[in-house]
Amino acid sequence: MAKKRFVEVYSQGATNVEKIIVDTQTGVNYLLGSSTLTAGCGMCVLVDRDGKPVVTPMEGDE
Numbered sequence: 001m002a003k004k005r006f007v008e009v010y011s012q013g014a015t016n017v018e019k020i021i022v023d024t025q026t027g028v029n030y031l032l033g034s035s036t037l038t039a040g041c042g043m044c045v046l047v048d049r050d051g052k053p054v055v056t057p058m059e060g061d062e
Contacts, residue, residue, distance in 0.1 A: 029054040
């Protein structure tokens with residue numbers, strides 16, 4: 001079976017849900033926010049204090 005491109009590494013909330021999703025090819029972290037009250041959701045790149053994308057080292061990276 002092929003490796004999943006995106007994996008969920010963190011989740012919180014029941015009605016208003018926040019999740020952190022990692023792209024397994026690039027290591028870039030994304031924040032996914034959704035609300036069942038407003039039936040909306042949004043996704044954005046997580047950045048550090050310098051405005052650079054948060055990157056999780058992936059297996060095989062050197």
